[in-house]
Each structure stands twice: as C-alpha cells, then as structure tokens.
Amino acid sequence: MKLPNWITRMLPGLGATDPAPETMREAAGANVDPDDENWRKLTGDADRDLSPMTQARMQQMAAYLWESNLMANRLVELGVAYLLAEGVKLTCKDAEAQKVLKRFWRDPINNMPLKLAEKVRELALFGEQCYPVFVNELSGHVRLGYLDPSLIGRVVMDPDNGSQPIGVITRRDAAGNCLRYKVIINGPEEVFTARTRKIRESYADGECFYVRVNNMAAGGRGRSDLLAQADWLDAYDEFLFGELDRAKFLRAFFWDVTITGGTPEDVKRRAAEISAPAPGAVRVHNDAEQWKTETPDLKAADSSEHARLFRNHVLGGATIPEHWFGGGGDVNRSTAGEMGEPTFKVFSMRQGLWKIVLEDMGRYALRRASLATTGAEPDFEDEAYEVEAVFPELTARDTTKWAAALQQVATAMLVMVNAKLISRATAVKMLATVAGRLGVEIDAEDELANAEQDAATKAANDAFNGLTPAKDAAAA
Incomplete structure (x- = not known):
C-alpha cells in the first residue's frame, strides 16, 4: 500500500519503495468546426478588406x-x-433561348425593367x-432574390486564388444561425482545385450572384x-448651412438714432418713447435727431470662391465636370464637350461591368433551363446561344462631323485605289x-467579299440581258 506523501516526508523510513512513476500524456484533439476555413488569423495573412x-x-x-x-x-x-435611361435588354439569336431570356x-x-435601376x-x-437564386427544378426557370449588404458577414475567397470569391456567409441571427451561399460560376466545378471544391460543397443554402466594385484583388x-x-460631401453641406446662417444675418438691420447735444437722461427718456417704424410709416423729428440703418458687413463675396473650391474638389474626385452641377465657371461649348470625355469613360467602364453581370445572369438562366429540360x-x-446585354448609348452621337469625314475618306480611298497606291481591303478597313x-x-473582310460577290452577280445579269458596260453607260 502506498503511504500518503505527508507521512513519507515526516517519516522517510516508512517508505520501503519509491512510488511507480506516473505516465505523462500530451493533450491532443481535433478541430470539428465545420467552417474552419472561414476563420481569419489574428496575425499573418494580409487582408485588404475594411x-x-x-x-x-x-x-x-x-x-x-x-x-x-x-x-x-x-x-x-x-x-x-x-447607364439605363433608355432601357436595357438581353438578346440571343436562338429563338427558344430568347424566350427563356425574356x-x-x-x-x-x-x-428587371423596373428593378435594374x-x-x-x-x-x-x-x-x-x-x-x-431560386430555381424551378422542373422548368429551370430562375428567380433572383436579394440579400441586403448589411447582412453579409463575410465573402470567402478561393484559398488557391485570392481574387476569386467562392462563397458568401451571412451574419448570424439571434439564434446563432447563418446562411452559406455558393457564388455562381458559369462553368463546371472542375475549374477549381480539389481543396476549393471541397470548401464549396459546404455551402448548402443555395447559389448566389455576387457583384462588387472598388475592391482590391486581395480583398x-x-x-x-x-x-x-463622404467627409468632403458632409463638410460641403456644413459650409452651405453656415452660409445660409450668414445670409440671414446679412438681411438683419437695426435703427441707429443719434440725439445731438442730448444728456444721458434725454437719451434714456427718448429711448423709452420711440419704437421702430412700420413699413410705410411717417417719422417726424427735428434737426437734433438723426436716424439711419446699420447692416452687418460680413464680406459675403469671399464665400463664392470657397464654395467653388470645395465643390470642385468633390466633383473632381468623382470625375464629374463643374458645369454638370450648376457651376458654369469658364466653360464654353467647346471646352464642355472635352471635359465630359473622362466622365463618359468612367460611365462606360461601369456599363461594361453591368454588361458582364447581366450576360452572366442570362447564361445562367439558359443553363438551368437546358439542364432541366434536356439534361445537358x-x-x-455556338453563336446562336451567345447572350448579349444591349445598353443605350451614353451620349447622342455628333454624326455631322463623322458623316463629312466619311465622305472625304471615301473620296480619298477611291483615288488611292484607282492610283494603285493601296489595296481595296485596306480602303474598306479605313471606311x-x-x-x-x-x-x-x-467587318472589312466580309464587306469586301460581299461587295465583290454583288458586283459579280450584277455583271452576270448584265451579260445575260445583253448589256455591256459601254451600253449601260450610254443608256444612263
């Protein structure tokens, strides 16, 4: 029998033998959290998100x-x-596919005509x-839902490709539950690595389209x-409200009454007697009393330059010219046209992004309809299934100068082809x-081939009718 430790310490002789050493085991365990890949490290990996x-x-x-x-x-x-003033539509050459898109x-x-804006x-x-997305399993018809951005808890990126989102996880509700959506990729799952495919399998609450702008590749x-x-917009608003208060003060005035040679008692007595005259009232006094109005001088002219400075700082950051927000400045028709070019480039880039998004949605609708009906x-x-999102022109084209240019180029190309200085193909490319x-x-090549074919057809018809170029010219 092993004696208690306190007895052996007090009476060492009683311990006949040393106790057997205890076996030491290292603690071990396994992480069973189903969403382990969604946790961020406190240090280490760079994260470009806010x-x-x-x-x-x-x-x-x-x-x-x-x-x-x-x-x-x-x-x-x-x-x-x-982007949307004249409406947008999805088109496809195949008639049945067009019905699915419509x-x-x-x-x-x-x-979409109402909700796209x-x-x-x-x-x-x-x-x-x-x-x-919500898909009818029988027909493959697709309906879009909406997840408020404030409910997005995290966007999960491909561990093997940091710029590719693969899943969206919502914030946890009061019961601690969250939804896990798989980001739609119009292609087979084999485009991802085996590890990424395994992660995507855990997103079992459905699929979603996820669109983002102004992001970094690593976020x-x-x-x-x-x-x-944001801060400058708020500051500009505060500045204008301050100017509104100053404008109110500028409209304020008071009557200054001077009593010549009056004693302090005379001034007090007169102050108790008089009151500000009403508009259109008659005021009578002798030469010992002088009335005049006093208004504040707050140097209001300085504020216009400050307002323009703040306004242009915000507008310039958004690539919007000054005259688009009620400020004429030193703009005339010629410079106004040039100043709008950067803005249209920015709008065109955003239009291109939405074109890609809507065409992806259209392809997804065709895919689900085809899988539900044909299983393939x-x-x-095939060009017949090429989905295209048709947007309105950003600006009305100034066709006058280009129509004149087309006529001049056509004349020049005709002269150069006849002089054998350039080929017909190059001339058509210029046009x-x-x-x-x-x-x-x-398409210059197709257009030239069609023109040559039309010319050959006309020549054959003329020959069949017994006409020659000379006779045809004389008849004309």
Whole structure:
C-alpha cells in the first residue's frame, strides 16, 4: 500500500519503495468546426478588406448621404441615368433561348425593367450586391432574390486564388444561425482545385450572384463610390448651412438714432418713447435727431470662391465636370464637350461591368433551363446561344462631323485605289473605322467579299440581258 506523501516526508523510513512513476500524456484533439476555413488569423495573412465595423459604417453613411446630400445624390444618380435611361435588354439569336431570356427578364419577381435601376444604384452606394437564386427544378426557370449588404458577414475567397470569391456567409441571427451561399460560376466545378471544391460543397443554402466594385484583388468586399468623398460631401453641406446662417444675418438691420447735444437722461427718456417704424410709416423729428440703418458687413463675396473650391474638389474626385452641377465657371461649348470625355469613360467602364453581370445572369438562366429540360449544358460556343446585354448609348452621337469625314475618306480611298497606291481591303478597313464612329460596325473582310460577290452577280445579269458596260453607260 502506498503511504500518503505527508507521512513519507515526516517519516522517510516508512517508505520501503519509491512510488511507480506516473505516465505523462500530451493533450491532443481535433478541430470539428465545420467552417474552419472561414476563420481569419489574428496575425499573418494580409487582408485588404475594411474591418466589419468600418464596412457597416461605410454603407450607413453612403445611404444617408444619398438621401440627404444633394451632391452625393447627383453623383450616384447621374451614373444610373446614363447607364439605363433608355432601357436595357438581353438578346440571343436562338429563338427558344430568347424566350427563356425574356421570361427571366420580365418575370414578375425579377422585373428587371423596373428593378435594374435599384441594383445599379445600390451597387454604387454599397459597393457590393448579392442576389440568391431560386430555381424551378422542373422548368429551370430562375428567380433572383436579394440579400441586403448589411447582412453579409463575410465573402470567402478561393484559398488557391485570392481574387476569386467562392462563397458568401451571412451574419448570424439571434439564434446563432447563418446562411452559406455558393457564388455562381458559369462553368463546371472542375475549374477549381480539389481543396476549393471541397470548401464549396459546404455551402448548402443555395447559389448566389455576387457583384462588387472598388475592391482590391486581395480583398473580398466592395467599397462605395462615395467612400472617398463622404467627409468632403458632409463638410460641403456644413459650409452651405453656415452660409445660409450668414445670409440671414446679412438681411438683419437695426435703427441707429443719434440725439445731438442730448444728456444721458434725454437719451434714456427718448429711448423709452420711440419704437421702430412700420413699413410705410411717417417719422417726424427735428434737426437734433438723426436716424439711419446699420447692416452687418460680413464680406459675403469671399464665400463664392470657397464654395467653388470645395465643390470642385468633390466633383473632381468623382470625375464629374463643374458645369454638370450648376457651376458654369469658364466653360464654353467647346471646352464642355472635352471635359465630359473622362466622365463618359468612367460611365462606360461601369456599363461594361453591368454588361458582364447581366450576360452572366442570362447564361445562367439558359443553363438551368437546358439542364432541366434536356439534361445537358447549352453550347455557348455556338453563336446562336451567345447572350448579349444591349445598353443605350451614353451620349447622342455628333454624326455631322463623322458623316463629312466619311465622305472625304471615301473620296480619298477611291483615288488611292484607282492610283494603285493601296489595296481595296485596306480602303474598306479605313471606311469601316470611320463608320464605327457613326455606330455602324463593319467587318472589312466580309464587306469586301460581299461587295465583290454583288458586283459579280450584277455583271452576270448584265451579260445575260445583253448589256455591256459601254451600253449601260450610254443608256444612263
């Protein structure tokens, strides 16, 4: 029997033998958390996203500025108007595929002619949009849902490709539950590595389209178009409210009454007797009393330059010219046209992004319809299934100068071809370049081949009718 330790310490002789050494075991365990890949390290990996608190604050401020700040509202609404004013449509050459696209586009829940403006606006405001999809398993018909950006907890990136989002995880609700959506990729899962495919399998709450702007490649979340301007927009509003208060003070005045040779008692007595005259009233006094009005001199002329400075700082950061926001400045018609070019480039880039997004949605609608009805993927290599999002022109084209240029180029090309200085193919390419400025896209090679074929056909018909070029010219 082993004696207690306190007895052996007091009476060492009683311990006949030393106790057997205890076996030491190292603690071991396994992580059974199903979403282990979604935890961030406290140190180590670089993260280009804003902190969750800053991201939420950015979205709140963007919505507040859009609602209450005139300039912020215009910065966002100008882009929406230029992108969508005349409407957008999805087209496809295949007749059956076009029916699928039309059904998706005009579905009473999707209602893209009405809701597309909301989507474009909120992408600019919040920097990201998430649309869960709901698919009819029998027909493959697709309907879009909406996940408010404030409910997005995290966007998960591909561990083998840090710029590719693969999943969206919502914030946990009161019960501690969250939804895990798989980001839609119009392609087979084999485009991902085995590790990424295993991660995507855990997103079992459905699929979603995830769109982001102003993001960095190493970050998952988008940023608002108003993020950089938010403080300046608020400061400009405060400045204008201050100017409003100053304008009120400028309209204020008071009567200054001077009593010549009066004693302090005379002044007090007269002050108790008089009152400010009403408009149109008659005031009578002798030469010992003088009345005049006094107004504050607050140097109001200085404020206009300050307002222009602050306004142009914000507008310049958003690539909006001054005369688009009520400021004429030193702008004339010629310079105004040149100043708008950078703005249209920015709008065109955003239009290109939405073109890609809508075409992806259209291809997804065709894929799900084809899988539900035929069990096979549509052949998107076939031109008949090529989905195109058709947007309105950003600006009305000035066709006058390009029409004149086309005539001049056509004359020059005719002279150069007859002089054998250039080939007919090069001449047609030159004409196609100018025609593109008029909104007509021409494939130079196809156009030349068709023209030569038409000429050959006409020559054969003339020969059949017994006409020769000389006779034809004489008849004309």
